[in-house]
Amino acid sequence: MPVFAGLHFRRLVELARKDRLAPLYIFVGEPAEARDKAGRILSVQEERGALIERVDLAETPPDTLPALLSSGGLFGPRRLVLAASGEVLSERPELAPEILRALSPGGVHLLLLAREFPEDHELYRFAEEKGAVVPLALQKGRARFLNELAERLSAEGKSMERTVAEYFLSLVGEDYAHFRNELEKVILHAGERETIRREDVEAVVVPAEEAALFLLGDTLLEKGPEAARGLLRRLLDHGEAPPRIEAALFTYFKRLWLLAHLVSRRPELLRERNFENFRRTLENLLKEVWTDKPPALLSRVHPYALFRLKRHLDNLSEERIPEIFEALYELDAALKRDFQAPERAFYSFFLRVYHLRGRAPLKEGSADRPAFAGALPGSGRGF
Missing domain, CATH: 1.10.8.60 (Helicase, Ruva Protein; domain 3)
Incomplete structure (x- = not known):
């Protein structure tokens, strides 16, 4: 049995229903997902009378695993051993021969869960040849x-x-x-x-914490102030602190501003509808604009998030974005100086930002331009 990923994993479960088990399964990835996937094989076999044993190698000395696998007779019920924290074994290569000898009679089967596992390890090579490797989280986003x-x-x-x-x-x-x-x-x-x-x-x-906070900016620009207020209420109801929401909005619009700067250098980015083409162009442009080190707000986010973010630049020019930071300054003052109720303060911000969409930027000296214009990140004013 080679590598089983995605929909192919179902085949392993079907084989388990027919009592066709591999001696060794290695699940590589997030512990919760690995435990869930391995649990499907365990539950199928438990219904068929197999004995299930569980051990965490982060809490139990890994030296005891070969003995645990060897216990029990050849003619007893089938045993399946679930071993969490399997990455510990990658640092103990000398245990691999003992583990494989314990598995060789065929009455016991090892399901090893590991965050990561080296492909040149003896256990991994055995699983590729005679067992099953189940890699998780092969895709992002x-x-x-x-x-x-x-x-x-x-x-x-x-x-x-x-x-x-x-x-x-x-x-x-x-x-x-x-x-x-x-x-x-x-x-x-x-x-x-x-x-x-x-x-x-x-x-x-x-929403996941990061997704929910990121979604607030998206919701505001795409659906308007009322929809953004609805999401804000949900965040507040679930205990999200106003300063964290404010900080997330600052990060969101700073990222949008940086992306707008890149788009001004390469306008075809805005029109690109193919993600792979966008990703390649973005990667090259980041190296071109920031030869030393690109801003973390762009380099540490998945390119797909930026691919979706750029759609807002159709209605919001780069020249208008500084006014959003002025609105953020007002929001910060409303919350910390004026002690406004969070929902009221954020809603005022939402109204002002949404009003900026599709409008030309205010000129310097305009009576409508706030007195604190220019209070942008790094200027010494603001947050």
Whole structure:
């Protein structure tokens, strides 16, 4: 059995239902996801009378694993041993021969969970040849859980339109446990209805912290102040602190400003509809504009987030963005100096920013331009 990823993992579960088990499975990736995937094989075998044992190698000396695998008779029930923190074994290569000898009779099967595992390790090579390697998180962004989402919906007799699925995945982020929890909530909320709608997602899904804060800027620019206020209320209701929301908005618009600067250097970026072409152009442009080290706000975010972010520049010119930082300065003052209620202060900010879309920038000296114009990051004024 070679490497099993994505939809191919289902084959391992089907084989387990037929008592066709590999001596060694290595699940490489996030612990919660690895435990969930391995648990599907365990549950199938438990129903068929197999004995299940669990051990965490971060808490139990790894030297004891060969003895644990060797215990039990040849003619007893089949045993499956789930070993968490398997990455510990990558530092103990001398244990590999003992572990493989313990697995050779065939009465016991090892499911090893590891955050990462070297491909040149003896256990990994054995799993590739005679066992199964299950790599997790091969993709980033919303594509990571796409197969899992389709599989779970199919099992529950549910469906989602593509746009709703993309919206759901954009909210839940890349934490597997959060993804599973929010998916269960959406399925339950839909009840007897087969099709899960966007309203179901909006009603019950709590966005991942990073996704929710990032989404606030998106919601404001795309749907307007009322929709942004609705999301703000949900963030506040779930205990999000106003200073963190304010800081997230600052980061969001700083990132948008930097992206606008790049677009001004390479206007075709704004019109590019193919993500791979956008990613390659962006990568080259970052090296061209910042030869030493590009800003972390651009280099540490997945390019897909920037690919989606650029759509807001159709209605918001680079020249207008400094006025957003002026509005942020006012927001900060309203919260910290004037002690305004958070919802009122943020809503005023939302109204002002949304009003900037599609308008020409105010000229210096205009009576409508705030007196604190220029209070931008790094200027010594502001936050």
